Amino acid sequence: MMARSRLSPRWIVIGLLAVAIIVVPNPIALAAPAEQHFRIEASSFQYTPEAIQVHPGDHVTIDLVSTDVVHGLYLDGYDLNVTADPGQTATLSFVADRAGSFRFRCSVTCGALHPFMIGKLNVGSNDLLWRAIGLGMLAMVAGLWAVRR
Amino acid sequence: MTPIELTRNRLVKATLRARWPQFVIRAIALAGFLFAILSGFIGTPVGNHNFSIVFVWIVWWALLMLIVVPFLGRGWCAICPIPMPGEWLQNGALLKPCGKGFSLNRKWPKRFRNIWMQNIAFTLLALFSAVVLTQPSVTGVVLLLFLVIALVTSLIFERRAFCRYLCPVGGFIGLYSQVAPVEVRVKDPAVCAVHTEKSCYTGSKDGYGCPWLVYPGTLTKNINCGLCMECLRTCTQDNVAFNLRSFGADLKQSNGRKLDEAFKAFIMLGAALIYSAVMLGPWGALKSAAYSIGTPQWLVYALTLLGLIYVVLPGTFLIAVALGRAVSQSKETLKKSFIAFAYALVPLGLMAWIAFSLSFVFASLSYLWPALSDPLGAGWNLFGTAHVAWQPYLMSIVPFLQAGVLIGGLLWACVTARRIAAEKHQERNVILHALPVMGFCFVITAGLMGLLIG
Numbered sequence: 359m360m361a362r363s364r365l366s367p368r369w370i371v372i373g374l375l376a377v378a379i380i381v382v383p384n385p386i387a388l389a390a391p392a393e394q395h396f397r398i399e400a401s402s403f404q405y406t407p408e409a410i411q412v413h414p415g416d417h418v419t420i421d422l423v424s425t426d427v428v429h430g431l432y433l434d435g436y437d438l439n440v441t442a443d444p445g446q447t448a449t450l451s452f453v454a455d456r457a458g459s460f461r462f463r464c465s466v467t468c469g470a471l472h473p474f475m476i477g478k479l480n481v482g483s484n485d486l487l488w489r490a491i492g493l494g495m496l497a498m499v500a501g502l503w504a505v506r507r
Numbered sequence: 508m509t510p511i512e513l514t515r516n517r518l519v520k521a522t523l524r525a526r527w528p529q530f531v532i533r534a535i536a537l538a539g540f541l542f543a544i545l546s547g548f549i550g551t552p553v554g555n556h557n558f559s560i561v562f563v564w565i566v567w568w569a570l571l572m573l574i575v576v577p578f579l580g581r582g583w584c585a586i587c588p589i590p591m592p593g594e595w596l597q598n599g600a601l602l603k604p605c606g607k608g609f610s611l612n613r614k615w616p617k618r619f620r621n622i623w624m625q626n627i628a629f630t631l632l633a634l635f636s637a638v639v640l641t642q643p644s645v646t647g648v649v650l651l652l653f654l655v656i657a658l659v660t661s662l663i664f665e666r667r668a669f670c671r672y673l674c675p676v677g678g679f680i681g682l683y684s685q686v687a688p689v690e691v692r693v694k695d696p697a698v699c700a701v702h703t704e705k706s707c708y709t710g711s712k713d714g715y716g717c718p719w720l721v722y723p724g725t726l727t728k729n730i731n732c733g734l735c736m737e738c739l740r741t742c743t744q745d746n747v748a749f750n751l752r753s754f755g756a757d758l759k760q761s762n763g764r765k766l767d768e769a770f771k772a773f774i775m776l777g778a779a780l781i782y783s784a785v786m787l788g789p790w791g792a793l794k795s796a797a798y799s800i801g802t803p804q805w806l807v808y809a810l811t812l813l814g815l816i817y818v819v820l821p822g823t824f825l826i827a828v829a830l831g832r833a834v835s836q837s838k839e840t841l842k843k844s845f846i847a848f849a850y851a852l853v854p855l856g857l858m859a860w861i862a863f864s865l866s867f868v869f870a871s872l873s874y875l876w877p878a879l880s881d882p883l884g885a886g887w888n889l890f891g892t893a894h895v896a897w898q899p900y901l902m903s904i905v906p907f908l909q910a911g912v913l914i915g916g917l918l919w920a921c922v923t924a925r926r927i928a929a930e931k932h933q934e935r936n937v938i939l940h941a942l943p944v945m946g947f948c949f950v951i952t953a954g955l956m957g958l959l960i961g
Binding site: 501 | 918
């Protein structure tokens with residue numbers, strides 16, 4: 359009896375929908391890779407601009423300019439790091455071959471709020487976010503269906 | 508799942524009844540706590556190199572939110588060093604009862620026998636958290652205040668009044684301990700009913716009466732049980748058990764729901780949202796506002812925080828509950844429905860804090876190695892790790908973990924809301940009553956997703 363209730367059609371549908379949300383490819387067409395050049399100013403405790411947007415496959419160059427003390431820029435997901443002395447420009451180049459939203463954070467202790475000095479690189483659309491929201495909606499439906507069991 | 512009595516195992520029971528293991532762990536924790544205060548005052552002012560900041564706000568926080576609270580509930584309270592000095596003086600003993608202590612042993616005022624004081628204390632900490640979490644000297648002051656207030660409270664009031672009614676950390680640990688898969692409960696309430704001595708509450712030569720002012724015979728929720736195991740030591744009827752149970756078992760109970768606890772759920776949820784935006788978001792102006800205490804910017808930040816946790820979240824939730832109540836034609840009062848449904852926010856809030864902590868902790872954990880070797884920033888290299896460079900851990904997979912945790916929290920909250928609605932309704936009305944609350948939970952979750960993985 360237990361096994362039958364667990365395999366009821368509604369749970370199979372929920373399971374299939376969950377798998378679909380996770381694996382269905384993003385239909386948005388990819389733009390052709392291009393050169394992207396950004397100048398990011400680092401000051402205590404923020405990056406300006408705070409977020410940058412590129413397309414998957416773009417060749418990205420970031421000029422990091424520190425306007426006060428030594429700051430760094432460590433890019434989550436890409437494991438890249440660069441540091442800039444005050445008034446100096448340091449350059450970081452890479453191919454944005456991983457799609458999604460990635461935080462970059464200061465890698466050199468720069469003051470009290472240093473651990474929270476964070477910026478954001480968006481590469482294409484943030485599939486993880488949209489899929490997570492889709493799964494969240496499904497979780498709500500699962501909660502409702504659980505009521506009717 | 509029927510609870511499994513772990514204390515049936517003689518070794519487990521003997522270990523939990525023994526005082527020495529708990530004492531040793533608490534003594535080590537007290538030494539660490541005192542050292543954290545010391546390093547806060549005399550150590551390096553650079554927060555991420557100072558023992559107090561690294562061990563309290565990164566290591567302890569990681570252990571607390573990622574392991575102890577979800578799996579052991581108030582497990583931290585069982586070994587917390589903060590009330591120790593006060594307890595020693597109050598009891599006049601380090602271990603077993605053996606004499607008269609120094610305390611007025613007054614009863615805690617009736618009107619304050621709730622967690623509103625803890626709610627206020629946590630809110631105050633939240634208002635100043637950008638400074639508390641980053642300035643070692645301020646962390647030192649806060650930790651010292653904890654110790655002094657706990658000590659003074661023990662000297663005036665009976666038992667662990669500080670832990671039960673004042674500690675800002677204990678308040679949310681208690682709320683979230685409802686989801687933990689462990690509990691202390693009596694085996695058979697009928698045995699307690701006829702046991703006139705009530706040694707679990709009054710104490711005996713084997714142990715103290717419940718330090719948390721709880722009568723174990725009627726204990727049905729974890730919120731106020733500090734897992735101190737005194738009742739296991741004092742029960743002459745062998746009627747107290749330490750059980751393994753299903754996650755969230757307390758949330759299935761419809762009795763004992765309170766407005767102060769409901770508000771604690773909003774405070775914690777609101778704080779998770781604010782912290783995710785301020786500390787993990789890319790907005791420098793927001794961070795500066797939270798840090799610049801006393802400035803107009805900070806005032807705006809403080810009012811926003813207070814408005815969100817005390818007005819916007821509860822207000823929106825009240826509208827959701829009222830809507831569900833109207834469409835389901837519920838006979839229950841709005842206040843009762845509001846309080847009951849707020850308990851659906853307990854798993855949601857805990858998962859929100861776990862998701863927040865994952866990002867914060869794994870990005871900062873490598874500060875541990877230099878702080879271990881050079882806890883005061885005095886140029887020591889005790890373990891050869893003083894110069895280990897900062898390196899975030901697992902940042903490629905953390906967003907996926909956060910997404911999973913938040914989805915799990917939402918599912919858990921929806922199932923809990925459904926269960927709460929089902930306490931009063933037939934099937935169709937259950938859905939109608941719970942749906943707006945589920946919608947509220949979804950919006951909060953989507954917001955957290957946007958802040959943490961967006």
